[in-house]
Amino acid sequence: MINNPPDFKSRVEKVYKERFRAIASTIDPLFGYLLLFQWFVGVLFALTISPLTWEGDVGKVHLHVYTAVFLGGALALYPAFLVFSNPGAPLNRMVISFAQILFSVLFIHLTGGRIETHFHIFGSLAFLAFYKDWRPLAIATIITTLDHLVRGFYWPQSVYGVLSSSPWRAFEHAGWVLFEDMILLYSIRVGLRDLRTHSETHVKLEETILNIEEKVHERTKQLQDSQKTVMTQQQALISSAKMSALGEMAGGIAHEINTPLASIRNISSQIEEVVDDEVLDRQLVKEMALKLVKTTDRIGKIVQGMRAFSRESTSDSLRPTLVQQIIEETLGFCQERFSGHGIEISFENKNPHLKIAARATEISQVLLNLLNNSHDAVMNLPEKWIRIAVTERDKNVEIRITDSGKGIPVEVQKKIFQPFFTTKPVGSGTGLGLSISLGIIRGHKGELRLDNNSSNTCFVIQLIKSEELSIPAA
Amino acid sequence: MKKRKLSTLLIFLGWFMAIGFGFTRIYNYANIPGKPAQALLQWPQGTTLSSFKDLATLVMFVHPHCPCSEASLGELEKLMPRILGKAKSYVVFYKPQNKTKEWVQDSLWKKAQSIPNVTALIDETGIEASQFDAKTSGQTFLYSSEGNLLFQGGITAQRGHMGDNDGQLAILSYFKLKNPKQNPLREIAQTPVFGCSLRNPERAKTSGTYD
Numbered sequence: 001m002i003n004n005p006p007d008f009k010s011r012v013e014k015v016y017k018e019r020f021r022a023i024a025s026t027i028d029p030l031f032g033y034l035l036l037f038q039w040f041v042g043v044l045f046a047l048t049i050s051p052l053t054w055e056g057d058v059g060k061v062h063l064h065v066y067t068a069v070f071l072g073g074a075l076a077l078y079p080a081f082l083v084f085s086n087p088g089a090p091l092n093r094m095v096i097s098f099a100q101i102l103f104s105v106l107f108i109h110l111t112g113g114r115i116e117t118h119f120h121i122f123g124s125l126a127f128l129a130f131y132k133d134w135r136p137l138a139i140a141t142i143i144t145t146l147d148h149l150v151r152g153f154y155w156p157q158s159v160y161g162v163l164s165s166s167p168w169r170a171f172e173h174a175g176w177v178l179f180e181d182m183i184l185l186y187s188i189r190v191g192l193r194d195l196r197t198h199s200e201t202h203v204k205l206e207e208t209i210l211n212i213e214e215k216v217h218e219r220t221k222q223l224q225d226s227q228k229t230v231m232t233q234q235q236a237l238i239s240s241a242k243m244s245a246l247g248e249m250a251g252g253i254a255h256e257i258n259t260p261l262a263s264i265r266n267i268s269s270q271i272e273e274v275v276d277d278e279v280l281d282r283q284l285v286k287e288m289a290l291k292l293v294k295t296t297d298r299i300g301k302i303v304q305g306m307r308a309f310s311r312e313s314t315s316d317s318l319r320p321t322l323v324q325q326i327i328e329e330t331l332g333f334c335q336e337r338f339s340g341h342g343i344e345i346s347f348e349n350k351n352p353h354l355k356i357a358a359r360a361t362e363i364s365q366v367l368l369n370l371l372n373n374s375h376d377a378v379m380n381l382p383e384k385w386i387r388i389a390v391t392e393r394d395k396n397v398e399i400r401i402t403d404s405g406k407g408i409p410v411e412v413q414k415k416i417f418q419p420f421f422t423t424k425p426v427g428s429g430t431g432l433g434l435s436i437s438l439g440i441i442r443g444h445k446g447e448l449r450l451d452n453n454s455s456n457t458c459f460v461i462q463l464i465k466s467e468e469l470s471i472p473a474a
Numbered sequence: 475m476k477k478r479k480l481s482t483l484l485i486f487l488g489w490f491m492a493i494g495f496g497f498t499r500i501y502n503y504a505n506i507p508g509k510p511a512q513a514l515l516q517w518p519q520g521t522t523l524s525s526f527k528d529l530a531t532l533v534m535f536v537h538p539h540c541p542c543s544e545a546s547l548g549e550l551e552k553l554m555p556r557i558l559g560k561a562k563s564y565v566v567f568y569k570p571q572n573k574t575k576e577w578v579q580d581s582l583w584k585k586a587q588s589i590p591n592v593t594a595l596i597d598e599t600g601i602e603a604s605q606f607d608a609k610t611s612g613q614t615f616l617y618s619s620e621g622n623l624l625f626q627g628g629i630t631a632q633r634g635h636m637g638d639n640d641g642q643l644a645i646l647s648y649f650k651l652k653n654p655k656q657n658p659l660r661e662i663a664q665t666p667v668f669g670c671s672l673r674n675p676e677r678a679k680t681s682g683t684y685d
Contacts, residue, residue: 050541050634054611056600056674057570062541063503071496078489091482102493109500112545113635151501 008203016199020132023195025088027130031096032083034127038103039076042068045110064110072106075099093128097136100124101143122180129184132191137181145174237436257302259336260295267291302332318357318444320466323390323397324349326360330367331388338375342384349390355466356397358444363463366437366448367401370459373433374403377457381405396446396462405457413450504633507666508610510626515662517621521605523564523595528619530561532645534629535603536586537611538567538578540670542634546612547582549629551589553642560649561616563592568611568672571599603672611669616645624648627665634668641665 046068052059079099082092104120111117121144128136267288274285327347338345356363371386378384383404391398408416412423419435434448441448444463451458517525525531534550536543547565554563565586569578578596586594597603606615616625625648629641644663 049544052539052541054537054540054670056568056672057572058674059539063500064541067496067500071493071500074489074492074496078485091486095486102497105497109504112541113632113637154501 011203011206012196012199015202016196019195019199021088024090024093024131024133028083028087028092028096030130031093031100031127032080035076035080035096035099035103038107039068039072042072042103042106042110045107049111067106068110072103075102075106093131093133093136094139097128097139098143100128101140101147104144105147121177125177125180125184129188132188132195134185134188137184137188141174141177141181144177145171148173257299260298263295264292267295301329316359316361318359320355321358321360321363322352323354323356323399324352326358326363327367327388327390327399329360330364330371333368334371334375338371338386341375341379343375343378344385345388346385347388351390351392354390354392354397356444356463357466358463362440362443363461366440366461367399369433369437370401370461374401374405374457377405378403392465393462395465397465399461399463400451400458401461402454402456402458407452407454407457408450413452416450417448504635504668506633507628508612508669508671510664510667511607511609511613511615513607513615513623513626515623517617518605521602523566523602525617525621526562526619529559530557530619530624530649531617532557532561532563532614533606533617534563534565534614535597535606535608535611535672536565536567536582537670537672538569538580538582540582540611542630542669543582543611544585545630545634545636546614546628546669547585547589548636549639549642550592550614551585553629553645554589554591556646557649558591561591563589565589565592565594566597566602566608567594568600568603569596569598570674600672609672610667611672613667613669613672614641616648623662625663625665627663628667628669629665630668632668639665 043065046062046064050062050064053062054060076099079092079095082089082095086092101121101124104118104124107120108114108117121140125137125140128140271285271288274281274288327349331345331347335345374386378386381404385404387400387402389400389402391400417434417438438448441461441463446461446463448462449460451460517531523531523533532550534546536546550563550565567578567583567586569575575596583594586592595602603609606613608615610628612628612630614625614627614629615623618624625641625644627641627644629639629645631637631639641663644665648663
């Protein structure tokens with residue numbers, strides 16, 4: 001952002017004034033307390049030094065006591081009221097300056113004109129300089145000079161300790177005050193310069209923060225957009241990977257459907273022949289009709305499985321699902337194809353009632369992916385087999401998919417779960433299967449790993465039993 | 475807004491005037507002298523105090539608890555070294571009949587005692603004060619060795635304020651003469667006295683004495 005100079009200047013001025021007021025607001029209450037304290041000290045002076053005035057044996061309260069109480073009170077209370085009711089107001093420091101110097105005069109009087117009490121003036125001037133404002137100092141100096149001039153004229157002893165004095169004596173005393181003023185005014189000037197520099201830095205910093213915030217906002221929006229794009233692409237990739245797996249299965253599925261179709265055709269021909277018989281064997285027809293029903297049911301299951309597999313399921317919740325059912329349905333897609341390629345598939349599950357908390361479609365996708373990988377790995381081997389074993393491990397269920405392959409090289413193992421990594425020929429694999437599978441299993445709070453202890457290639461899926469999760473019943 | 479400004483201004487002016495009044499009052503008070511003495515021109519015959527041989531005698535009357543007399547004694551303390559060998563002093567502390575010796579021998583008594591060439595005395599019921607006609611605390615008299623009155627008055631310029639003053643100057647100017655015995659001053663120097671009254675005015679009216 002480029003600074004608009006007039007705007008920058010006005011903002012610096014605003015911050016400068018705010019800070020100036022803040023300083024005054026901090027100093028004001030201090031002076032408020034100081035004035036009240038001085039009132040107390042004045043009374044203490046009067047009570048200690050001149051508590052009574054005497055007429056023979058009769059003592060009466062000395063005028064100094066009344067002076068300390070009432071005049072001191074007036075000097076302290078009005079400025080204190082101002083500073084506590086409206087701290088930081090310009091009038092406050094002018095009144096305070098006036099009152100503070102008159103407290104010096106009062107103290108000097110109450111202490112019998114002690115020269116040491118005059119130091120109160122110099123201390124007061126230094127304290128007034130805390131405001132970083134020349135005006136209170138000017139007021140204090142003027143009052144001091146006027147006081148010296150007036151008293152020097154009427155009662156010179158009270159101020160100078162000498163009987164008669166030239167009016168220039170007032171200026172000599174004021175000169176010492178001015179000497180201190182000069183030092184204090186210089187410190188005020190330096191302080192104000194620093195205050196302006198800090199105000200400028202503050203405004204610049206504000207602008208920088210604003211710029212950064214704008215950039216962060218912009219980048220966040222870009223990031224969110226990118227994230228949305230990535231998520232959309234990820235969904236597309238998952239879908240694509242799923243379709244790819246399904247595509248790979250297409251031949252096998254065709255075979256799966258062709259077999260029962262051929263069976264239907266045979267049965268239909270047999271029925272055709274049977275109905276031409278003179279004596280219709282109703283029992284036989286019935287059996288053949290039942291076979292037709294079973295065969296069409298099988299086709300229906302395959303189609304249903306495919307539909308279920310291809311549907312969008314990421315928004316489904318986890319449901320108790322039979323492991324046996326998921327595996328059997330998945331095998332339904334590929335068993336015929338695998339058999340056609342001479343791959344022996346075995347499935348072992350000692351507890352067919354074992355349930356996991358799962359989105360069945362997603363687990364089926366993982367299984368199909370692993371089975372396809374195993375298929376591709378063992379297809380050209382002399383020994384071709386794939387074993388699926390389900391075991392219970394405490395609160396978990398393990399599905400081990402082992403094939404006749406001799407494991408995966410270590411350097412490949414490190415990358416197999418990375419997206420877009422594949423050992424298959426170009427055009428044969430997306431490189432997303434295992435990474436998506438890993439994501440799905442993690443989404444089930446489970447684990448997907450390669451078992452390095454196995455002498456063959458073995459992937460292990462570990463999922464939580466349904467009873468271990470509080471999930472709605474299927 | 476205008477109303478507020480006006481009220482602020484009025485309050486400020488009221489405050490300013492109250493303070494002005496207060497200061498004027500205390501400055502005026504500080505400059506009101508006590509009753510002066512009508513001292514005898516010769517050393518009083520009835521006094522029990524004895525004048526010093528070949529030396530001038532300075533007598534100061536002090537009320538033991540007068541706050542202003544702290545300054546008078548302070549001035550005496552400054553004066554005495556300057557007239558060393560030329561004069562000796564008495565500081566006479568008034569003791570009313572109804573007060574104890576301890577009441578008299580307080581801080582001012584101790585201060586007077588600490589000044590070289592000064593003798594502090596207790597004046598029972600103000601007998602000595604009446605001999606010299608001293609009515610105000612801080613009243614000082616200077617008599618020559620011949621017993622002639624040279625000076626009477628106070629040696630402070632204001633109530634309770636130390637510093638140069640006419641009384642001190644008058645005393646010093648006498649001792650600065652080449653031959654002090656021949657006092658060239660045509661008139662006896664006299665200055666106002668600032669201090670508490672040595673008399674109880676009510677009692678003085680009825681009895682004519684200090685007590």
